[in-house]
């Protein structure tokens with residue numbers, strides 16, 4: 001395949017097949033980290049942005065994109081990382097938020113609540129992805145990956161990950 | 167190429183790398199699981215920042231340097247991190263205080279840096295600022311928890327202040343390559359002191375009276391380090407020195 005025989009819409013559909021290795025229900029399109037697809041003559045460039053600065057999944061995601069392009073037959077390709085404007089959870093698609101919840105991870109709240117430097121602020125009110133109760137509490141603001149915090153439901157008692165607003 | 171810009175970028179990178187390396191020593195040794203995870207998450211953020219700065223420095227140098235060679239293959243004198251970040255972890259109080267003193271500085275620094283005339287430095291700062299906000303909030307809360315905790319935790323905080331305070335002056339003494347950076351260290355210093363006073367007050371701690379009295383160590387920004395950096399590098403660089411070019 002070459003840049004003249006494929007359109008962006010088809011390419012986005014292919015990119016939607018690439019999953020976040022740490023949250024495998026989310027594709028990189030759901031996450032909102034693909035910023036653009038640019039064709040330079042025969043060369044194709046995919047522009048991505050990291051979720052968190054130190055996210056170790058980014059290298060693997062870039063590799064998966066390159067492998068996908070190679071499989072499609074692109075001989076000249078590159079993946080470029082841009083930092084600005086910085087990614088926020090607002091870039092995540094509604095579809096992505098639904099998939100997260102079904103997977104058992106509470107999706108980011110629609111509005112940032114405690115992303116400032118105020119001390120001992122009340123923890124964000126987060127809905128339990130299993131029983132939908134808002135009667136939950138934060139166990140730790142740092143979780144198994146940079147993007148998550150750890151919560152527990154006070155009704156069904158289940159501990160769960162919260163994809164924290166960022 | 168502009169040497170000051172390269173050196174300044176390397177200084178920013180080294181600060182983040184060395185503190186990230188220090189914090190990572192807690193991995194598996196944190197006082198409780200959640201805080202072990204917290205400190206290693208902070209470590210990951212810092213190493214991520216360092217990567218961005220090293221990649222940028224490598225592109226500016228354009229001499230075949232890579233982010234890896236700049237992180238792993240420099241000699242001790244070539245590291246430009248401030249002395250504060252290389253100080254040993256000590257106990258949890260000392261690690262917490264070091265993080266608070268540094269995050270307080272980094273938060274104010276990145277706020278200025280995000281509107282820097284150099285687009286890439288500005289982008290890295292903008293990207294990192296939210297993470298640093300977490301670091302500052304988390305470490306401030308812990309300073310208060312320990313300072314205003316038990317007699318034991320309070321005394322440990324006092325000891326940590328005694329150990330680390332002398333390394334804070336350097337943060338506000340510009341190195342030659344920093345002078346043209348456009349960053350106003352006096353503004354940062356004012357904001358930094360204000361925050362220290364607020365947090366220490368809640369923590370029932372008193373900052374040592376600066377008033378020209380407290381002696382401040384310096385030299386890290388110019389490559390003159392405390393003995394501790396050598397030990398850090400021994401561990402940090404071991405794999406690349408023993409198996410040059412190894413990847414996994």
Ligand SMILES: [Zn+2]
Nearest residue numbers: 128131153156
């Ligand atoms: Zn529940």
